[in-house]
Amino acid sequence: MPKTCAERCADYEDRRDKALELFAAKGFGQVSMRELAAHVGLTAGSLYHHFPSKQHLLFDLIEELYEELLATLHPVGRGKHTTARLSVVIRAHWALHAERPLHFRLAERDLCCLSDEQQAHIAQMRRQYESHLLLAIAPSTRLTGPALEAAAHVVACMLNSLPGWLQHSPLPQAQRLALMENMLLGAIERTLPECISSAA
Incomplete structure (x- = not known):
C-alpha cells in the first residue's frame, strides 16, 4: 500500500x-x-x-535556523521596558538553542561549505535578523550605519553563543539563564545607554 x-x-x-x-x-x-x-x-x-544534493540539505538546515531566529523576535512587546523586552528575547533564544543545538553547531562551523550564492542568502537573512533584533530590544538607539550594524552583530553573537558556552556549567539552569541576562543587559547598558534611560 x-x-x-x-x-x-x-x-x-x-x-x-x-x-x-x-x-x-x-x-x-x-x-x-x-x-x-x-x-x-x-x-x-x-x-x-x-x-537534491548534500549541500542543498545543509543550506536547508541553516536557513531553517535563521527563520526560527527571526520568529523568536515576533512576540517582543514594543511597549515594554527595555529589560523586559530583552528578557523575552533571551528566553526565546535560550529555548531555541535547547531545542536545536545541532542547527547552531552547523551554522557556526559549516556555513563555509555552502556555495557563494547560498552563503550570500544566509548573510542576507542574518543581517535581517540582526536589524530586527536591535530594533526589538533597543528601538531608541541613536547609533546608525556601521556602528549600528556592529552593535547588532555583537548582541546577536552573544545571544546565540552564550547558551552553548553555559550549558556545561555546574550552575542550575535558572542561574545560567540569569547570568546570560545580566551579561547581555550589562553590555547593552554600556553600548546603548540611551535605550535604557529612555525606557526608565
Missing part, C-alpha cells in the same frame, strides 16, 4: 534529522554521499530522489 502524504512527510523529516545528526557529529565535509545515504536508510542512488 502506498504511503500517505503524512507518512511521506514524516519519513522525510526523520531522514533530515538523521542527516543533521551526522553532519553535526562528523562535520559536513567529512560525510560522503554513500555514508549519508546509509545513515538515513537509503541507497546512494535513491538519495537524490529525496534531497
Whole structure:
C-alpha cells in the first residue's frame, strides 16, 4: 500500500534529522554521499530522489535556523521596558538553542561549505535578523550605519553563543539563564545607554 502524504512527510523529516545528526557529529565535509545515504536508510542512488544534493540539505538546515531566529523576535512587546523586552528575547533564544543545538553547531562551523550564492542568502537573512533584533530590544538607539550594524552583530553573537558556552556549567539552569541576562543587559547598558534611560 502506498504511503500517505503524512507518512511521506514524516519519513522525510526523520531522514533530515538523521542527516543533521551526522553532519553535526562528523562535520559536513567529512560525510560522503554513500555514508549519508546509509545513515538515513537509503541507497546512494535513491538519495537524490529525496534531497537534491548534500549541500542543498545543509543550506536547508541553516536557513531553517535563521527563520526560527527571526520568529523568536515576533512576540517582543514594543511597549515594554527595555529589560523586559530583552528578557523575552533571551528566553526565546535560550529555548531555541535547547531545542536545536545541532542547527547552531552547523551554522557556526559549516556555513563555509555552502556555495557563494547560498552563503550570500544566509548573510542576507542574518543581517535581517540582526536589524530586527536591535530594533526589538533597543528601538531608541541613536547609533546608525556601521556602528549600528556592529552593535547588532555583537548582541546577536552573544545571544546565540552564550547558551552553548553555559550549558556545561555546574550552575542550575535558572542561574545560567540569569547570568546570560545580566551579561547581555550589562553590555547593552554600556553600548546603548540611551535605550535604557529612555525606557526608565
